[in-house]
Amino acid sequence: MPDTSRNKLVALPRTKFGKGAARTIRREHNIPAVMYGHGTEPVHISLPGHQTMLALKVANALLTIEIDGKDHLVLAKDIQRDPIRPLIEHVDLVVVRKGEKVNVDVPVHLVGTAAVETVVSLENNTVELAVEATAIPDRVEVSIEGLQAGTQIHASDLALPKGAELLTDAEALIVNITQAISAEALEAELAADLLELGVEAPEVEAADGEAADAEAPAAEGDKA
Secondary structure (H helix, E strand, O other), rough: OOHHHHHHHEEOOOOOOHHHHHHHHOOOOOOEEEEEEOEEEEEEEEHHHHHHHHHOOOOOOEEEEEEOEEEEEEEEEEEOOOOOOOOEEEEEEEEEEOOOOEEEEEEEEEEEOOOOOEEEOHHHOOOEEEEOOOOOOEEEEEEEEHHHHHHHHEEOOOOOOOOOEOOOOOOOOOEEEEOOHHHHHHHHHHHHHHHHHOOOOOOOOOHHHHHHHHHOOOOOOHHH
């Protein structure tokens, strides 16, 4: 079970809303947030800016929010970030309970190296899982060690953490391994494309030595 005490944030209730109030909170290096869930009325709060940004660096971080001396277990549902500056503008928090299952997008992490002369494409970098709120995995590892061209790994092939339920379509392609194209094949493909467009492929320049010989002036004895 994650140690939520490491992600404990002391929040202050707020009674002023709107863009102006939010800007004031951010000027004080805090982050406006709203906490809701389990049929309770939304609670508008202000979070400590630096601590919150550190806590939310990890995907699906489970947080403990303390309000007026009472702890609430929450999960960040939506994080609004500044499009230019590395700042969080607003956070939506969902109240969760121990033992309750939540739906989360978990990052896919590739492990190992595929066979030589292959190209590995990660087609989906996350999968959606239903997991216990207090046991959210930080990643789903996929081994590609030694895999050959033509190998495809679908969501149904993933080794999920104990108790996790796959919500992503089982047929969704996660990893696709293809044959790397050689320089010669790439050149031939380009030439064929140009020919189809009616464009003549450029001639390959002669080697430096050959070019130098061709351009060198004739020797004195060779002159007519």
